[in-house]
Amino acid sequence: MRNDGVIAAIATAWGESAIAVMRLSGAGAVEITDKFFRSKKGKAISSLPARYMSLGVIRDQSGSTVDEVLAVRFEEGRCYTGEESVEIHCHGGVTAAQRCLELFLSGGARLAQPGEFTKRAFLSGRIDLAQAEAVASVIRSKSDASLMSAERSLQGELSSRVRRLMDSLTAFRAELEVRLDYPEEIDGEGNSEISLGLEKISLDALELAQRCRVGLILAGGVKAAILGRPNVGKSALLNALTGEQRAIVTKIPGTTRDTVTGATVWRGLSIDLIDTAGIRETEDEIESIGIARSIEAMNGSDIRLVVADSSAGITTSEMEIISKIIEKGSQDAAESALIVMNKCDLPQRADENQSDRSARIRRINTSALTGFGIADLKDAIFEMALGNARAEEGYAATERMASAIAETASLIGEAKTAARGGAGVDVVGSLLAEASVALSEVLGADATEELLDAIFSKFCVGK
Ligand SMILES: Nc1nc2c(ncn2[C@@H]2O[C@H](COP(=O)(O)OP(=O)(O)OP(=O)(O)O)[C@@H](O)[C@H]2O)c(=O)[nH]1
Numbered sequence: 001m002r003n004d005g006v007i008a009a010i011a012t013a014w015g016e017s018a019i020a021v022m023r024l025s026g027a028g029a030v031e032i033t034d035k036f037f038r039s040k041k042g043k044a045i046s047s048l049p050a051r052y053m054s055l056g057v058i059r060d061q062s063g064s065t066v067d068e069v070l071a072v073r074f075e076e077g078r079c080y081t082g083e084e085s086v087e088i089h090c091h092g093g094v095t096a097a098q099r100c101l102e103l104f105l106s107g108g109a110r111l112a113q114p115g116e117f118t119k120r121a122f123l124s125g126r127i128d129l130a131q132a133e134a135v136a137s138v139i140r141s142k143s144d145a146s147l148m149s150a151e152r153s154l155q156g157e158l159s160s161r162v163r164r165l166m167d168s169l170t171a172f173r174a175e176l177e178v179r180l181d182y183p184e185e186i187d188g189e190g191n192s193e194i195s196l197g198l199e200k201i202s203l204d205a206l207e208l209a210q211r212c213r214v215g216l217i218l219a220g221g222v223k224a225a226i227l228g229r230p231n232v233g234k235s236a237l238l239n240a241l242t243g244e245q246r247a248i249v250t251k252i253p254g255t256t257r258d259t260v261t262g263a264t265v266w267r268g269l270s271i272d273l274i275d276t277a278g279i280r281e282t283e284d285e286i287e288s289i290g291i292a293r294s295i296e297a298m299n300g301s302d303i304r305l306v307v308a309d310s311s312a313g314i315t316t317s318e319m320e321i322i323s324k325i326i327e328k329g330s331q332d333a334a335e336s337a338l339i340v341m342n343k344c345d346l347p348q349r350a351d352e353n354q355s356d357r358s359a360r361i362r363r364i365n366t367s368a369l370t371g372f373g374i375a376d377l378k379d380a381i382f383e384m385a386l387g388n389a390r391a392e393e394g395y396a397a398t399e400r401m402a403s404a405i406a407e408t409a410s411l412i413g414e415a416k417t418a419a420r421g422g423a424g425v426d427v428v429g430s431l432l433a434e435a436s437v438a439l440s441e442v443l444g445a446d447a448t449e450e451l452l453d454a455i456f457s458k459f460c461v462g463k
């Protein structure tokens with residue numbers, strides 16, 4: 001896993017902008033820059049102090065000016081990648097930076113692969129894998145809370161929690177080893193001591209797994225489909241939830257033909273909403289395609305909002321939709337569905353049949369017209385996604401990290417149960433050894449080249 005050569009890339013987004021930054025990293029970055037850059041006083045970057053911006057120009061081989069730029073060099077060990085590196089701040093837009101980049105490539109640098117700067121930061125030991133992945137989460141975060149959780153992971157909060165857990169596991173395993181050497185001392189009492197000792201480690205692991213799960217949900221947000229028969233106010237609800245006039249609302253049943261999307265952020269959770277065509281029997285070709293899309297949206301969502309007109313109560317139409325959700329979903333419908341009793345500003349009517357499946361599903365009263373209950377509905381969506389967790393607790397984690405930590409927690413749990421059930425120290429020890437392996441994957445100490453490639457290829461070029 002050696003770093004080969006000087007890599008270069010434009011680190012800022014493409015398009016019109018005030019400045020565009022090109023980065024170079026690797027031993028020899030300064031030497032390449034010396035070929036093209038001179039400060040206003042005619043100095044090469046190698047003779048200018050490190051970490052100071054210098055105004056100058058970039059000239060090509062024929063001596064013509066490519067751009068007036070600000071340049072800064074960093075010494076090995078004192079920058080993002082941990083390698084000798086240079087940043088060139090060109091004028092914005094695409095052309096100046098692109099020409100600089102081409103020039104530096106002709107001067108001996110090679111184009112960086114996606115995520116290669118961050119990969120080098122990891123390989124030089126400046127950051128661990130959890131922090132490297134947090135960099136990507138910072139870039140992609142969709143809400144303040146997901147940004148904050150990414151920053152917490154990037155600052156190493158998650159990494160140090162993982163290390164502490166690893167330390168307690170290692171210490172505990174060492175203690176077990178000692179016991180293995182003196183098997184005559186292991187009796188029922190010894191075992192209960194072991195399971196007690198594991199209790200704290202297990203709680204720690206579970207809490208960590210939960211916080212990563214929160215971070216993971218915050219990063220991805222949730223997708224909620226708004227379903228129901230025509231005219232119950234689905235589109236009006238989409239508009240009320242997003243605070244925008246996204247979908248057409250009329251008193252004519254069958255107004256929405258296609259799916260309409262919108263988004264909102266609530267308590268740090270980003271919620272993607274899909275308003276759908278009202279579900280009913282119809283001969284209309286366009287409407288039936290729309291209804292097929294409603295069913296698709298229902299199946300592809302994390303949360304299903306079944307909207308009913310509370311002035312009509314729950315009718316067979318709502319019951320049919322609930323049945324569809326229950327048929328399709330592997331999990332209990334009650335966990336992925338909410339019944340939204342809309343139009344609660346109108347006189348209410350009792351349900352046609354009370355003792356039905358819908359009784360298990362939580363209900364929220366709303367009025368898209370007056371705004372009543374809209375905040376409650378958002379709270380309910382938040383609770384379905386995150387339970388009673390708070391967004392501030394999240395650690396940005398990738399699917400990979402979260403599942404490694406969850407695996408660790410479950411192995412420690414198994415070890416605890418085994419000890420309590422009177423299993424031998426060797427059984428408990430080998431479960432804990434597996435837990436250590438799962439946990440070590442989070443920080444990437446033994447990461448293979450393939451794993452690193454898979455992780456860093458998801459980054460953008462220039463990061
Ligand atoms: N009183 C009252 N009327 C509402 C409420 N929400 C929606 N409406 C009215 O109900 C009618 C239908 O609203 P839409 O939002 O278009 O209903 P929809 O469910 O999207 O209907 P389709 O697109 O046809 O499936 C409109 O006249 C709305 O103004 C509400 O909370 N209270």
Ligand SMILES: [Mg+2]
Pocket residue numbers: 234235236247248249255256275276277278
């Ligand atoms: Mg509609």
